[in-house]
Amino acid sequence: MYKGIEASRGIGIGSICLIVEHDLTFESKQIEDKEAEKARFNSAIDKFKAETAEMAENIRKNIGPKEAEIMEGHLAMIADPTMAGEMTKMIEAGQCAEAAVTAVCDMFIGMFSKMEDDMMRQRASDISDIKISLLKILLGVEDIDISKVAPGTVLVAHDLTPSMTSQIVKENVVGIITEVGGKTSHSAILARALEIPAVLSVPNITEIVKDKDTAIVDGTEGDVYINPDGDVVSQYVIKREEFIRAQAELKNFLGKETKTADGKSVELFCNIGTPKDAKKAIECDGEGVGLFRSEFLFMDKPHLPTEDEQFEAYKEAVEIMGDKTVIIRTLDIGGDKEIPYMNLEKEENPFLGFRAVRYCLANPEIYKTQLRGILRASAYGKIKIMVPLVTVVDEIRSVKALVEECKKELKAEGVSFDENIQVGCMIETASASLIADLLAKEADFFSIGTNDLTQYTMSVDRGNANIAYLYSAFQPSVLRSIKNIIAAGNAAGIPVGMCGEAAADPLMIPLLISFGLDEYSVNPVLVLTARCIISKWSKAEADALAEKALSLSTEAEVVALLKASAK
Amino acid sequence: MVSKVVKVTNEQGLHMRPATVFSAAVTPFDSDVKILFNGNQFDGKSVMMLMAACIKKDSEIEIQCDGPDEEAALAKAVELVESGLGD
Known part of the structure; x- marks a missing residue:
């Protein structure tokens, strides 16, 4: 067996056609008849343009217009006065066409391959492609068709x-x-x-x-x-x-509603990290955004993002999502996510330290800038505010008070926003899970962050390989915690979502159906998979499985049962 | 000769597509069109040179036009860059 990079999914079995690299070496010689050499060069360019245009057309028809842009780019480059122009100049100076093509292309390849920008480096491979095509035409080498x-x-x-x-x-x-x-x-x-x-x-x-x-x-x-x-x-x-x-x-699940086998509708949202990802969520048939991580705004810049910058980014995502819900998680820094210019002190236990809502409430000016940006964007669509790492009731109360303060300011300034914007909690600490009933009285919704919930419940550092065996959302303690959180939300009549990786796990989904989860938020590429798995389970079947799973004492037994019962 | 300083607003700067749009639009003018950026001069009619300039979003560039239709060429070039070059 040979290992490579998995670049396009699926299994192919067949007979090999080996595409041999042609020998494109040539002898550089001084040209006597420069006009004839120029004519040879020009007809090679014409042939190249005709072939490339045909390929672009083929790709457009068979694959798509976006993919055809690669070939159209080659056409634009060869039409460039600097490219063909420089080559012609060299031929006029007595070089043969092959040498002129090689020298000019190599110069540009050298220039582009040194650039820091990934897109620009890709241009170097485009020019190399052009060079090979031109040399093949000039040397009369035919490719395998x-x-x-x-x-x-x-x-x-x-x-x-x-x-x-x-x-x-x-x-x-x-x-x-x-x-x-x-x-x-x-x-x-x-x-x-x-x-x-x-x-x-x-x-x-x-x-x-x-x-x-x-x-x-x-x-x-x-x-x-x-x-x-x-x-x-x-x-x-x-x-x-x-x-x-x-x-x-x-x-078959594209464009379908997300329903359990017995017809109960649930929401299937996406986790995104930038406004651009919202497009992906739509393409993948997501029904909303269950987690919009706002950290990118703070990490990409050498300074704090302004209210306007934040407003624009949130507005962009909301407008892409149209009438669908976008849940924005407010700044979740600290722990493993460090932002240089914020000068956060190094801590002995960063995951148990000054992070997320704790930092935000201690820096109300920074937090209010973000809340105002979010509120302003809420005039353009359906936004909800989600507060990370809540551990005590006071935190959600304080955030709500700050939101009210921002609303008052905006109203006084005559700026529009959604008066009824919802504020919810992420439930991802052991404390929040144990007081979920109390938090449910304050929050408009819950979202379970299983990655942190597992880490805090199991007292396991996610990054420590020595104890990785303990880090599993299928641990009986974590499952009980998830069940309690959903039950508390259901009892209080507020929706409960989940935005950790577990929400798309085929083994976890039946348990979540049984517990009564209302909203699943997953990586966009997993939308259809999750919708498919959800459709296979009825509440009654899921309940029977969950009852058995929760009666087991070890993670290994739980996983074995769920694997054996997987659909 | 006329010139003006403008800010590049495209998300990805002057990469392949915007550079192609720009050079195609200024090529029909008889005037020379130059881009001054980072202390270097680049031929505005050349896609390759525009890309080689590696102009990123939010960079300020100076567009210089010199020739019989320099005013019209500059107006067109400025309008294009300010409108985001079709991105």
Whole structure:
């Protein structure tokens, strides 16, 4: 087995077509007939433009307009006066066309590859692509026509250039393996758009394989098998069928309401970190935002973000979400999240220290700037305010008082906002869980943060590998805590959500259905998976399973039971 | 020669697409169009040079136009940058 980077999910089994790198070396020579050399160069440029335009058109039709932009970028670059212009100048000075192309392209590759900006570094690989295409035309080298490969082909190449990718016929290519490239490279993006399993950056794979070898490409795990024995093949045939079935099943859940098997509707929201992520939430069919982490505003800058900067960011997210709810978590710094300019003192126990709402209430001016930004944005959509790390009732009362103060100020200034904006608590400490009934009288909603709740309940530092075995949301104590929190919220008639990783865990979902969770907030890519799992369980089945699970004494027993009962 | 200082407002600065939009719009003018940034000069009609300038969001750049239609070229260039270059 060979390991690479998993770049596009799925399993492909097929026969290898090895794309050989051409020898593009040439002898640099002085040119006598400069006009003839210029004509040769110009016709190569024309051919390049025609081929590239055709590829762009193919990609637009078969994949999408966004992916076609890569090829359109190549066209814009070659049309650039500096590119072709400099090359022409060198030919006029007596260089051959191949040398001129190489020198000018290498100059730009050198320039772009030194830049700090990731996008700009990507341009270096674009120019390298242009250089190779031009040299092939000038040297008269013909590529394998990828559009003509047989059905069931696994493409193996050093690198898959966009020009190669554009020729791929989706029905015939079942997998892609390359020696270079990462998850965000052009080849990865195109492979995912085409839904072809791909494993990239497998060292020396072009030297290991021959044409017609059999290959298994596991783009989910990043594994590649060459000429595997029958057992492995049959095992992967089953895996492939399972993957295809699961994908098809998930697509059925696109645009559907989130309901349990017995028809109870629940809300399925997304966790996001920046306003841009809101677009992803919409694309992935999220029904709202259950956790908008506001820290990015504080981490990306060398100073505190102003009220206007915060307002703009919240407004952007809310406007993207339209009439859907956006729950903004107020500043959650300290602990593992440090912000240099805030000069927080180093603490012996940062997770038990001066962080989140504790810091905010001690610095009301900083907190009010954020609350005012949020309130102003609430005029543009449905926003709720969520307070992290609440441990005592006084904290939620103080935050509500500050919110009222901000409302009064805004009203006096004639600024509009949502008068009825809700303020809720995150329940993520052992204390908050034990007094959930008291907090429920003050808060408009709860959201359970399972990552911190597990850490604080188990007294386990999340980052300490020696005690990682204790860190599990399936520990009986954590499960009891979750159950109590949801029951307290239900009894008080306020909605209870969950925004930790557990909300999307197929093993945890039936328990949450049984406990009566109202809102699940998950990573956008897990929306359909969560919706699918929720749809499989009825309250009665979930109750029966939860009763058994809560009667068990150890985490291992709980997990074993849930795995055995998983749907 | 005419010139004006403007602020780049695109989220990702003058990357591929905005640079293409800019150079395509100023190329038809007969005047030379130059961008002054960080003490260097870049040809405003060249996508490659514009990208190579590595102009980030919120940077201030000076646009210089020199030629028979310099006023019109500058007006167009400034309008484009201020409107966010189609981003």
